[in-house]
Structures are given as structure tokens and as C-alpha cells.
Amino acid sequence: MTPNAKKAAIVGAVAIVLFFLITKPHESADAVHQVLGWLQDGGEAIVTFVRALFD
DSSP states (O other): OOHHHHHHHHHHHHHHHHHHHHHOHHHHHHHHHHHHHHHHHHHHHHHHHHHHHTO
């Protein structure tokens, strides 16, 4: 991927995210909340795994 193509892809992705944040703020907030929940669940699973290693 050329540097210009990479930059264009990043700008396009940011534009899409901003579009959805502006036009559908509640749905965007729900999506962010869901992703943060997944990250929290993953973190808790890793902590549980590491604790089980040392029990």
C-alpha cells in the first residue's frame, strides 16, 4: 500500500466515523459502549486466566 493510499484510507475511515457520530450520536454512543464492554470482558478473562495460572 502506497503512503498516499494509506493516508486516503485513514482519512476516509475518520470521515465515516465522524459522519456517524454527527448524524447518529445515540447509536454511536451505544456502539462505543458495547465495544468498551467487550474490552472489559476480555480484560477480566485475561485476569482470570493469569490468576488461575498462579493458584
